[in-house]
Amino acid sequence: MEKQNRYFPQSRPHPGETLSEKLEEMSMGPKEFALRTGKPEKTIIAILKGESAITPEMAVQFESVTQIPAHFWINHQRSYDEYQARIKHKAIIDEAVPWAKKFPIADMIKKGWLPTVVTIQEKSDELLEFFGFSKHTAWESYYFNQQLKVAFRISLASTKEPYAISAWLRKGELQASELKANAYSEIKFKEILHKIKDILVTHPDDFFLKLQSLCLEAGVKLVNTPTLPKAPISGCTRWLNDTPLIQISGRFKRNDSFWFTFYHEAGHILLHGKKDIFLEDIEYSEFDMQKEIEANNFASEFLLSQEQEDEILSNFTITEDMIIGYAKKFHTHPGIIIGRLHHKGLVHPSVGRQLIVKLE
Known part of the structure; x- marks a missing residue:
């Protein structure tokens, strides 16, 4: 038929x-x-x-x-x-039509997440198939009411754009299902995080594929999911059964933001439990906010320690050549150093801007 x-x-x-x-x-x-x-x-x-x-x-x-x-x-x-x-x-x-109209269907079709169809009924059906549900009420039970907490442990009901966010998350799951990873090893993952710094420093054209390959060796699935207009998310970490998944969007399209997001999500895997899912734009409890701070500190120290940052700031003036020299000394990328200093307002935004690598 x-x-x-x-x-x-x-x-x-x-x-x-x-x-x-x-x-x-x-x-x-x-x-x-x-x-x-x-x-x-x-x-x-x-x-x-x-x-x-x-x-x-x-x-x-x-x-x-x-x-x-x-x-x-x-x-x-x-x-x-x-x-x-x-x-x-x-x-x-x-x-399901009123439910489907709340999703950015046109953008999902444009990105190839949904097939090109004409009627809203066809779009509604394709959307249900995309999520793997037979009824739209099942979507609400899953993403709003947490009736399957083993798989999805937070409610999107309080977020600004729950429909777009759920679509972004689902796409990550579908991408992850196509990857084959070794059994997760915390020891191995810690080891490869140091190896990954070599990729970070040299930044080859195929850096993401190299990064993804190393993660799979350690049993971690890594996917790059483009953002949807109403779901400006940088990254997310969650466990799919016994396999951790890091989902990154490359939202800011610059290497310093990308690597901070990656190591932030890696920090969640190493520091926090399987029962958590970490996602931007969610109202976290004070306890969960502390976990976000911990993941931020993990990423910051891995990319450029506080001691290293203090050494750079001990100079009266900071030049681009100086940043490049410190990047070699600390085995990091100049864009990461200057991005950190820009973010903290420690140097003028015009200083070293070209050291940051733009990502497609």
């Missing part, structure tokens, strides 16, 4: 109508047919009225009396049942 027929299925008669025509042709009433097939008369009447189904067992019994092969009755019933299911599904899709 072509996909468009999922929304407007062609009519399928109940097999009881065909049976009624056959009995009329055979000049046989329901009572005699019931006697010949060994079925209760009320069952035959219910089938003729379209109130009951023809089972495979009945189909074999009907074959002997009607001389119509059993597979005809079985296929007829299956076709009718599917038609009825499609009708019910269409009603579900119609009910």
Whole structure:
């Protein structure tokens, strides 16, 4: 069946109508047919009225009396049942339309997350398929009511754009499902975080693929998910079963922001438990905010320690050449140093701006 027929299925008669025509042709009433097939008369009447189904067992019994092969009755019933299911599904899709309109569908189609379809009903159906739900109410139970806390432990109900955020998160899950990672090893992950600094320093064109490959060796899945207009998220960390997932957007399209986000999310994996999910724009408790501070400190120290920063700031003036020299000394990237100093307001924004690498 072509996909468009999922929304407007062609009519399928109940097999009881065909049976009624056959009995009329055979000049046989329901009572005699019931006697010949060994079925209760009320069952035959219910089938003729379209109130009951023809089972495979009945189909074999009907074959002997009607001389119509059993597979005809079985296929007829299956076709009718599917038609009825499609009708019910269409009603579900119609009910989901107001829900679907809250998503940035046009942007999702533009990014290739959803196929190009025309009607809002088709878009609603594709959106449900994207999330892996049969009804939009299941989405609400999952993302708002936390009925499956093992998989999704925070409610998006209090966020500004829960629909766009949920789409971004779901896309990350789909990307992660395509990756194969080793069993997670905390020891291995700590080791590769130091190796990754070599990628950070040299910044090759394929830096993300190299970074992703090292993470997979340690059992960590890393995906790059472009932001949606209404979900300006830098990153997210969560566990999918026993595998940690780091989802990064590259929101600011600059290397200092990218690497800070990566090490921030890595900090969550090493410092905090599997039961947590860390995401921007969520109202965290004071306890969870402390975890965010801890992850920030982890990233800051890994990229440029406080001691190293103090050494740089001990100079009366800070020049680009000086930043490049310190980057070599501390085995980091000049863009990360100048980005830190800009962020803290310690140097003028015009100083060393070209040291920051722009990301596509």
